[in-house]
Every structure is written in structure tokens, then in C-alpha cells.
Amino acid sequence: MDLDLARGLSQEADSKIVLFVMDGLGGLPHAETGRTELETAYTPHLDMLARESACGFTVPVGTGITPGSGPGHLALFGYDPLVFNIGRGVLEAVGIDFELLPSDVAARGNFCTVDAVGRIIDRRAGRISTEESARLVEGLRSVRVDGVQAFVEPVREHRFVFVLRGDGLSDAVADTDPQKEGVEALAPRASAPGGEATAGLVAKWVEGAKRYLADKAPANMALLRGFAKRPDWPALAEVFKLRPAAVAHYPMYRGLAKLVGMEALPVGPSLEDSIATLRENWGRFDYFFVHYKYTDTAGEDGDFDRKVAKFEEVDTAIKPLIEMEPDVLMIAGDHSTPALMAGHSWHPVPFMLRSKNIRADECGMFSETELQRGSLGTFPAKEALPLAMAHAGRFKKYGA
Amino acid sequence: MDLDLARGLSQEADSKIVLFVMDGLGGLPHAETGRTELETAYTPHLDMLARESACGFTVPVGTGITPGSGPGHLALFGYDPLVFNIGRGVLEAVGIDFELLPSDVAARGNFCTVDAVGRIIDRRAGRISTEESARLVEGLRSVRVDGVQAFVEPVREHRFVFVLRGDGLSDAVADTDPQKEGVEALAPRASAPGGEATAGLVAKWVEGAKRYLADKAPANMALLRGFAKRPDWPALAEVFKLRPAAVAHYPMYRGLAKLVGMEALPVGPSLEDSIATLRENWGRFDYFFVHYKYTDTAGEDGDFDRKVAKFEEVDTAIKPLIEMEPDVLMIAGDHSTPALMAGHSWHPVPFMLRSKNIRADECGMFSETELQRGSLGTFPAKEALPLAMAHAGRFKKYGA
Numbered sequence: 001m002d003l004d005l006a007r008g009l010s011q012e013a014d015s016k017i018v019l020f021v022m023d024g025l026g027g028l029p030h031a032e033t034g035r036t037e038l039e040t041a042y043t044p045h046l047d048m049l050a051r052e053s054a055c056g057f058t059v060p061v062g063t064g065i066t067p068g069s070g071p072g073h074l075a076l077f078g079y080d081p082l083v084f085n086i087g088r089g090v091l092e093a094v095g096i097d098f099e100l101l102p103s104d105v106a107a108r109g110n111f112c113t114v115d116a117v118g119r120i121i122d123r124r125a126g127r128i129s130t131e132e133s134a135r136l137v138e139g140l141r142s143v144r145v146d147g148v149q150a151f152v153e154p155v156r157e158h159r160f161v162f163v164l165r166g167d168g169l170s171d172a173v174a175d176t177d178p179q180k181e182g183v184e185a186l187a188p189r190a191s192a193p194g195g196e197a198t199a200g201l202v203a204k205w206v207e208g209a210k211r212y213l214a215d216k217a218p219a220n221m222a223l224l225r226g227f228a229k230r231p232d233w234p235a236l237a238e239v240f241k242l243r244p245a246a247v248a249h250y251p252m253y254r255g256l257a258k259l260v261g262m263e264a265l266p267v268g269p270s271l272e273d274s275i276a277t278l279r280e281n282w283g284r285f286d287y288f289f290v291h292y293k294y295t296d297t298a299g300e301d302g303d304f305d306r307k308v309a310k311f312e313e314v315d316t317a318i319k320p321l322i323e324m325e326p327d328v329l330m331i332a333g334d335h336s337t338p339a340l341m342a343g344h345s346w347h348p349v350p351f352m353l354r355s356k357n358i359r360a361d362e363c364g365m366f367s368e369t370e371l372q373r374g375s376l377g378t379f380p381a382k383e384a385l386p387l388a389m390a391h392a393g394r395f396k397k398y399g400a
Numbered sequence: 401m402d403l404d405l406a407r408g409l410s411q412e413a414d415s416k417i418v419l420f421v422m423d424g425l426g427g428l429p430h431a432e433t434g435r436t437e438l439e440t441a442y443t444p445h446l447d448m449l450a451r452e453s454a455c456g457f458t459v460p461v462g463t464g465i466t467p468g469s470g471p472g473h474l475a476l477f478g479y480d481p482l483v484f485n486i487g488r489g490v491l492e493a494v495g496i497d498f499e500l501l502p503s504d505v506a507a508r509g510n511f512c513t514v515d516a517v518g519r520i521i522d523r524r525a526g527r528i529s530t531e532e533s534a535r536l537v538e539g540l541r542s543v544r545v546d547g548v549q550a551f552v553e554p555v556r557e558h559r560f561v562f563v564l565r566g567d568g569l570s571d572a573v574a575d576t577d578p579q580k581e582g583v584e585a586l587a588p589r590a591s592a593p594g595g596e597a598t599a600g601l602v603a604k605w606v607e608g609a610k611r612y613l614a615d616k617a618p619a620n621m622a623l624l625r626g627f628a629k630r631p632d633w634p635a636l637a638e639v640f641k642l643r644p645a646a647v648a649h650y651p652m653y654r655g656l657a658k659l660v661g662m663e664a665l666p667v668g669p670s671l672e673d674s675i676a677t678l679r680e681n682w683g684r685f686d687y688f689f690v691h692y693k694y695t696d697t698a699g700e701d702g703d704f705d706r707k708v709a710k711f712e713e714v715d716t717a718i719k720p721l722i723e724m725e726p727d728v729l730m731i732a733g734d735h736s737t738p739a740l741m742a743g744h745s746w747h748p749v750p751f752m753l754r755s756k757n758i759r760a761d762e763c764g765m766f767s768e769t770e771l772q773r774g775s776l777g778t779f780p781a782k783e784a785l786p787l788a789m790a791h792a793g794r795f796k797k798y799g800a
Contacts, residue, residue: 028757028758028759029759029760034760036759061798061799062401062405062783062786063401063779063783063786063787063790064401064783064786064787064788064789064790064791064795065401065409065786065790065795065798066790066795066796066797066798067797067798067799068797068798068799068800069799069800070799070800071798071799081798081799082405085799086799086800088800091799091800338757340757341757344797345757345790346787346790346795347757347759348775368759368775369759369760369762372761372762372773372775377777378777378779
């Protein structure tokens with residue numbers, strides 16, 4: 001839904017919406033059994049919920065499109081991921097929970113190796129360890145640029161986040177990473193008019209970084225790409241008149257939630273922790289995004305059985321959440337991560353919504369096959385929130 | 401899918417996509433049996449394929465919209481037919497495999513009859529025979545216009561194609577065909593600024609044609625409409641990074657395929673010929689559009705039983721294509737042509753896609769009724785190619 005339309009329809013109400021996201025929820029059938037991970041798992045509580053819910057599938061971005069975590073979540077938050085795009089640098093910063101200011105410019109950094117004349121040998125410096133990377137980052141913090149603050153934060157392996165903070169910075173700076181080996185790193189240049197001054201500051205930092213890294217190992221140079229500013233998007237509170245909270249343990253998902261104005265609550269790693277946090281904060285908010293990561297991790301690892309086991313763990317742990325009886329409870333996924341593909345995929349994602357005022361479905365279980373009978377059909381994920389808003393009595397009538 | 405988005409997502413891969421189009425595929429149930437043409441036909445190979453495929457229905461242009469051959473095919477090629485419009489003149493030229501240059505202006509011509517003072521008696525001259533029409537066309541080739549080349553090519557019955565070739569021509573020329581009888585043909589005029597000079601050239605040709613035809617029979621005048629230039633569309637190779645080939649016998653479909661940059665391979669009229677051509681060219685391309693015409697012809701003729709027989713012929717002939725095991729095999733139609741309506745219709749069109757990484761459907765047969773259980777649901781035909789791209793490993797992830 002267009003956010004202007006949503007803004008016009010939304011009203012406050014005394015109702016609670018819970019979006020429970022099982023990361024990488026959707027799967028593919030096992031060659032031997034013909035059953036997906038979800039269909040293999042014993043999930044009596046989710047199945048019971050399916051029988052009380054309106055069911056279907058979400059398409060996160062578009063037909064055939066495999067989403068990253070960013071677009072997959074933004075869609076479920078009600079933001080068209082083809083319109084609300086996050087720059088690489090911002091996503092990396094968000095992923096480590098770095099508090100970007102609106103005027104900051106962030107880029108994704110790679111430690112790399114170069115030869116004596118500066119030609120890139122390995123763009124990832126052999127994927128050096130997170131510890132080695134952190135040591136190099138520590139050293140890079142000594143590199144200063146007059147007039148601005150430069151932040152360097154470790155991520156994982158050869159990756160780091162680079163942030164410039166100061167007045168009048170522009171993100172119109174081209175990558176220094178040539179995305180191939182055997183050539184020199186590119187000099188920082190403006191990628192559009194207005195980026196020249198910031199490109200000059202980046203060039204100074206790169207010069208200092210080059211000098212510092214020159215005699216270091218196992219990496220002796222750094223590459224930057226995806227310069228971006230934190231997007232200034234309309235907040236859920238403003239558009240949908242919600243008081244939204246995120247119950248997510250991993251920095252990436254906390255960061256994504258904050259980009260749309262959710263308060264990211266402190267929470268432990270388990271689903272039990274999440275439900276405890278939810279309960280403690282029940283009165284303070286009326287929209288909760290609860291994130292569960294481990295289904296995706298198992299799928300990414302290509303571990304069918306572990307993904308099955310994670311569904312069974314969720315099924316047990318989720319019982320108290322179901323019993324809290326939010327006015328609207330959505331069980332959703334940001335994308336499919338079939339263990340058979342060991343990665344994200346484009347397949348539509350199982351979805352169910354329990355509320356009063358729903359039509360009866362014929363879905364006997366929460367499974368890819370059964371959900372094909374669902375009354376919601378296959379619909380864009382960005383429509384999930386409008387659907388929840390309606391069921392929560394939070395949308396006014398359109399027209400008279 | 402927006403082509404800019406497709407361009408950003410597409411990557412090369414070592415995989416083969418085959419789109420097999422049964423023209424006019426969809427049907428309606430026979431009053432006596434309650435079964436459609438497809439449901440009446442004995443098609444064990446297509447039924448087996450359905451059990452191994454993701455199934456559903458395509459909507460060629462939009463709900464309730466009956467497509468012509470152009471839009472029906474363009475959608476399956478991945479081009480939104482509401483955006484990518486072909487002018488009538490170009491479609492006629494394409495339909496006879498006339499090699500239009502980008503600077504040519506083409507129009508559809510009709511032979512007609514006029515009375516002594518030039519008022520139109522019959523806009524189609526009693527649908528004169530193709531042979532009579534060809535004789536008149538031959539004569540019209542003697543009509544010259546200074547500074548440009550004029551081509552006249554016979555089509556069928558009273559129809560011909562008129563093409564002007566020269567520098568700086570515009571297609572902003574209004575129809576001379578008033579689309580009614582009892583009035584005179586309209587003088588060629590610019591339909592928009594910039595069309596004046598070309599309208600003047602057309603007027604000169606019309607003057608010569610009028611003079612030549614004046615004493616001829618069974619038609620003594622010609623009308624022109626649908627002035628258009630060959631569209632300059634992005635090619636499949638550029639947008640989707642495919643090496644595409646068309647295996648189509650009829651000029652119209654070869655022409656449509658060429659408009660999106662396919663190489664139209666020489667091929668005989670039968671499906672056996674098509675499969676032989678496919679096999680011979682298997683290594684040279686990675687996308688094949690294979691066209692089968694006769695299901696549509698039978699439907700257009702209102703011949704239910706012949707359409708059934710054509711499905712049975714396809715079912716036998718298609719076995720070797722199924723056994724070639726392309727990475728993605730789509731069985732589709734450009735539109736429905738129910739024998740009961742003896743014409744194209746707006747009904748969604750049966751579709752199935754076989755590939756690895758598909759979810760199990762519950763479709764036991766390739767039939768309109770069974771496909772309603774399909775996991776793909778009813779979706780825009782223009783999404784078929786993106787879906788195939790995903791399954792062929794030819795789309796990158798969107799966002800991080």
C-alpha cells in the first residue's frame with residue numbers, strides 16, 4: 001500500500017498487533033519424503049493456529065526475486081522494498097547496530113592485499129579472521145581527517161564499516177573497490193555533482209589508511225564501497241499511528257526496525273527471552289515485531305533436519321505468545337531459505353493471520369502444501385501490515 | 401517486472417530455458433460433458449509433466465482483457481503489453497516477416513470500393529480474394545513518390561502492408577480510413593506536430609494509388625490506417641542476458657520474437673520440425689521460444705473436436721522435448737481461444753513450469769480444473785520469464 005494512502009486511513013485504536021517473523025521460513029520438499037522442512041516438523045501449536053487463521057503466502061519483493069534480509073523485512077513492515085532502498089554502507093552499519101546520524105555517510109569496507117605497485121592481489125585478503133580484522137580496525141582509528149570524524153568498526157572476517165561524520169557530507173562518492181583483482185584501487189571520486197568535497201575527505205582518509213596498512217599483514221590495504229546516508233523514511237508511528245517495538249536479538253534486524261522508527265528493546269537470544277520481553281513491554285506498545293533467526297541459519301547451512309528441529313522448538317516456545325491473544329497475530333517470514341538450496345530463495349513465504357473477523361480457511365496445518373488452500377492466496381508482503389491494521393480496527397473506511 | 405529491475409538482477413548462467421507456447425491454449429467446458437478441450441484430450445505426457453511442475457494460470461494483459469497475438473506473446477516474453485505497444489502498421493508488417501528498418505513508417509492498407517464521387521461503398525471491397533489483392537498490389541508498386549521508397553506487400557484478402565522508407569519520416573500521420581461507409585476517404589494529415597512532411601508524402605502516394613486503382617475491379621480505392629514505426633525496445637539479450645531464439649513457423653510470431661531481439665530460426669510447420677530445429681541449435685542459445693499454432697486455429701474455427709485432436713497431437717510430439725530436460729520448461733499459451741467462442745478470450749491461460757527447486761503441487765493433470773490447485777495461482781503472464789529466470793539461476797539476490 002502506498003504510504004500516503006495508509007496515512008489517510010490509519011487511526012489509533014486500543015488493539016495489539018504482533019508480527020512474528022521466522023527468518024527464512026519457506027522451504028522446499030525433501031527428495032525422499034516430498035515434504036518441506038515445515039511439513040516434516042511436528043508443530044501442533046502452529047497447526048492449531050493455522051486452523052484458526054486466514055492463511056496464504058507472501059511475495060517479499062516480486063515474482064522470481066530472491067530478497068536479502070533488508071527488503072524481506074521492510075516489506076513485512078509495510079514499506080515497498082522496491083521504493084525503500086537501503087544503501088550497502090547503511091545496511092552494514094545497521095547490521096552492527098552503529099547509531100548513524102542522518103548526516104553521516106557510511107561505506108562498506110574490505111581489507112585486501114596489494115602488491116608492491118598497489119595492484120590488488122586478493123580483494124578479501126584471504127578472508128582474514130574477525131580477530132585480525134578487529135586489530136587492523138583498531139589501528140585505522142588513528143587515521144584522522146581534518147574537519148570530520150572518521151569511524152571504523154569491525155564487522156566479520158575481512159569486512160568493516162567506515163563512517164564519516166561532519167557537516168554537509170554527501171553520499172555521492174564512487175566505490176574505491178574496483179570489484180576485480182590485478183588492478184589498483186580506484187581513487188575516491190564524486191559519483192554525482194555535489195560529491196566532490198566528501199570524495200576529497202574520503203581520499204585523505206584512504207591515503208592515511210594506505211600509509212598505516214602498508215607494512216601490516218595479513219592485509220595491507222582497504223577498499224570502500226556503497227557510500228550511503230541513513231534514509232529519512234516516514235516512521236510507522238507517523239504513517240500507521242502505531243507505537244511500534246522490535247523484539248530482535250540480532251543487530252541487523254534491530255537496525256532495520258529502527259530505520260522505520262521502531263524502538264528496539266533489549267532482549268536475549270532465545271524465543272523464550274523474546275516472549276518475556278514482549279510480556280514486560282506489553283502495555284507500552286501496540287505493535288511488536290518479534291524476530292526468530294535460527295530457522296534461516298539452519299536453511300543457509302543446508303541443514304534440513306536442523307531447520308525441522310528449529311520449527312519444533314518454535315512450536316513449543318510460541319504457545320505462551322498464542323495464549324496472550326493479541327488482537328492480530330501474524331506468523332510470517334522475510335523470505336524462504338530452503339535447506340535444499342542452502343540460501344535465500346524467491347519462493348513465496350508461508351503466512352497466517354489470526355484475528356476475529358476472518359473467513360474460515362481449509363488449511364489443516366501450517367505447511368506450504370496446506371496453505372495453498374488459504375483464503376489470502378499469494379500476495380505482496382507489503383500488504384501484510386495493511387491487512388493487520390484492518391483486522392486491528394485501525395483503518396478507517398475509504399470513501400463514504 | 402520492470403525491465404530496469406530485471407536488468408539489474410539478471411546474470412549469465414549455464415542453463416537452458418524453453419518456453420513452449422500452445423497458441424490459444426485455454427478453453428471452456430463443452431455443454432454436454434462439462435469438460436474443456438484440454439480436459440477432453442488424452443494427454444498422458446502433459447499430465448505427467450503437470451505432476452512434476454509448478455502450475456497455475458497466466459493473465460496475459462489484465463483481468464477481463466482479450467489479447468491479440470501481439471500482447472499475448474509479448475507478455476510471455478517478459479514485456480508488459482500495456483507498456484510495450486505495437487502500432488497496427490508494424491504488426492501487419494511483422495506478420496508477413498517484412499524487414500522493417502527503424503526509420504520506416506508502416507501502415508495497414510485495405511482495398512475498398514468507392515462510388516463515382518469517391519464515397520466508400522465497401523471498406524473491404526467484399527473481402528476480395530488474396531489473389532486479386534496480390535494483383536492490385538503488384539500494380540500499386542508502380543506508384544512512385546519522389547525522395548522516398550514506397551513498399552506495398554500483400555497480406556490476406558483485402559489487406560496489404562504499406563511502408564515508406566526514407567530519411568526523417570514520422571509516424572504522426574492520421575488514418576485515411578474513416579472506419580465507416582458512405583463518406584470519402586480522409587486526406588492524409590499530421591496527427592501530431594512533426595508529421596506534416598510525411599503526411600504530404602503519403603498524400604502523394606495516395607493520389608497515385610487512387611489514379612492507378614480508379615478503373616480497376618473488384619476494388620477501386622485503398623485506405624490506410626495505423627501508421628507506425630518499428631519500436632526500439634530493449635532486447636532480451638540486453639535486459640535478461642539471454643541468448644534467445646524463436647522456433648516459430650508463422651511469420652507473425654517470428655516477427656514478434658524479432659521485436660524483442662530473438663533470432664528467428666528457419667523451421668518447418670510441424671511440432672516435430674520445431675523439436676528438430678531446437679535440437680540442432682541447442683548449443684547456440686540458452687532461451688528458446690517454441691510456437692505451436694494449430695490449437696488456436698481450431699479454436700478460432702469453433703471446432704472443439706479438432707482442438708482436442710491438436711492437444712493429443714502435441715502430447716505425442718512433445719515427449720522428446722520433455723526428455724531433453726531443459727533447466728526450465730514452461731508450457732504456456734498466449735491467450736485462451738475457447739472453441740465455444742470461436743475466438744480469443746480473456747480467460748486466464750493454463751501454465752506450468754518444470755524445474756528443480758519447485759514446490760509440490762496437487763495438480764494431477766494439465767487441465768483448467770486441476771490447475772486451480774496449482775501453487776502459482778493466477779498471475780500476470782509478464783511474470784513468467786522472471787519466474788523462469790529465478791529457477792534457471794539467472795537472477796541475483798535483491799538487496800543485502
